Amino acid sequence: MSNKKSIKSSSSAERGSLPSFLVSELRSRLLNWYAKSGRTLPWRKTRDPYAIWVSEIMLQQTQVKTVIPYFERWMQQFPTIKALAKADLQSVLKAWEGLGYYARARNLHRAAQQIEGDFPTDLEGVLKLPGIGRTTAGGILSAAFNQPISILDGNVKRVLARLIALETCPSKALKQLWAISDHLIDPNAGRDFNQALMDLGATVCTLKNPACLVCPWRSHCKAYNLGVQSELPMSETRAAIPHKVIGVAVIWQDQRILIDRRKPEGLLGGLWEFPGGKLEPGETIEDCIKREIREELAIDIEVGERLIVVDHTYTHFRVTLNVHHCQYRSGEPQAIACDEIRWVTVDELSDYPFPKANIKIIEALRQ
Ligand code: SF4
Incomplete structure (x- = not known):
């Protein structure tokens, strides 16, 4: 009993x-x-x-x-x-x-x-x-x-x-x-x-x-x-966490890739990342990536084939990163929405601290 x-x-x-x-x-x-x-x-x-x-x-x-x-x-x-x-x-x-x-x-x-x-x-x-x-x-x-x-x-x-x-x-x-x-x-x-x-x-x-x-x-x-x-213990009632879809660019020029350092405060502050941003309603991933790169780095790129899709969950939201290979076309890159930008080779990526979701992108690049 x-x-x-x-x-x-x-x-x-x-x-x-x-x-x-x-x-x-x-x-x-x-x-x-x-x-x-x-x-x-x-x-x-x-x-x-x-x-x-x-x-x-x-x-x-x-x-x-x-x-x-x-x-x-x-x-x-x-x-x-x-x-x-x-x-x-x-x-x-x-x-x-x-x-x-x-x-x-x-x-x-x-x-x-x-x-x-x-x-x-x-x-x-x-x-x-x-x-x-x-x-x-x-x-x-x-x-x-x-x-x-x-x-x-x-x-x-x-x-x-x-x-x-x-x-x-x-x-x-x-x-x-x-x-x-x-x-x-x-x-x-x-x-x-x-x-x-x-x-x-x-x-x-x-x-x-x-x-x-x-x-x-x-x-x-x-x-x-x-x-x-x-x-026990009784569970906390939690609201569903929001989901953000992000377009991410691996921008190539002469065997080098453009990376940027996030501003020091806030989520992932001070870490390096591949540039990109949030998909707007009605936008394709390709259009999102082009727009974000123009707004954040002031350059034009051509969006090529998809490299990888990465899902990652943070405490208060989850993200899906749609990562595409891109080719640099024109403009002088400027650090508008970040602290610093650099062109680096794939081998040099390991010298920089990246968040976990970006490390999956680097692994995909190495393959
Ligand atoms: S303290 Fe935890 S493990 Fe120990 S008897 Fe109570 S419920 Fe079981």
């Missing part, structure tokens, strides 16, 4: 708050589990706040297995805050190439230039740095200095929402979830507690099929006891 009960059948008091007497039990169970089952990760071998900060930023929106090689290369290339502060933005973006959400790299660079001396050790000082919110600050200060400062990333929200069988979606209960995270953190073991909570969310209390049978919190978990762990 199923042990599944309706969430509504337990009282709000039972589900909405965490009784104090449970807190030390939950702490010790989690820390014991972590001592046996915690992951070995490169940034856990160090107490250097800079290295931990880099890892925390890379781990935002990105999986651990993707981050590890980037983190290791980054620490070789920019081993200290000073080294990062002195580097030029282009080499910073190149080191980040493929990780996405490039504002993270720009903010790291800017923050490194802002830090005078050592990395700050107080919450207020850390929160002043660009790109660092409350969870990231807690992650850094706990991991580097063992400070009992709580975190609430996506994984932690899910674990805590299940622990108390939260009746609403986590974004509507942030105050409550922060209060629980604050209440739970071990004042003497901030580092291990936060790391353990992250590991629990990443390896046991996963989005799909949580492994409750091996979970150290199982006996106190409301969602498990109600049999609703797979139905």
Whole structure:
């Protein structure tokens, strides 16, 4: 017989708050589990706040297995805050190439230039740095200095929402979830507690099929006891994201291709790309490419055959890039809607940082 009960059948008091007497039990169970089952990760071998900060930023929106090689290369290339502060933005973006959400790299660079001396050790000082919110600050200060400062990333929200069988979606209960995270953190073991909570969310209390049978919190978990762990947390209602169709030009002249650098701020700021723009209603891709290139670079081109179609999804929209080979015809290229333009060979493309969708274009060119 199923042990599944309706969430509504337990009282709000039972589900909405965490009784104090449970807190030390939950702490010790989690820390014991972590001592046996915690992951070995490169940034856990160090107490250097800079290295931990880099890892925390890379781990935002990105999986651990993707981050590890980037983190290791980054620490070789920019081993200290000073080294990062002195580097030029282009080499910073190149080191980040493929990780996405490039504002993270720009903010790291800017923050490194802002830090005078050592990395700050107080919450207020850390929160002043660009790109660092409350969870990231807690992650850094706990991991580097063992400070009992709580975190609430996506994984932690899910674990805590299940622990108390939260009746609403986590974004509507942030105050409550922060209060629980604050209440739970071990004042003497901030580092291990936060790391353990992250590991629990990443390896046991996963989005799909949580492994409750091996979970150290199982006996106190409301969602498990109600049999609703797979139905929680309640999902956020999301509007459908818009779709943009883009015409993109690979403009050739004498074995060279024209690329442009995006303006420094905004989405993909400072990265290089193949020029192009959004399809207008009633326009063909060929007409769109010709128009965009005239408007953005003040040159005329002939649009040739299609090279590749690339679909890519960003957080708030998705794009379809229709990429065509084009031949330069006339005019002096001008950087009207970008920061800089260059003619480069296919081999030279690897010297420049490009967003992921453009890397697929480069791969197609190499074939
Ligand atoms: S018992 Fe299951 S649902 Fe509850 S915290 Fe553990 S893994 Fe998550």
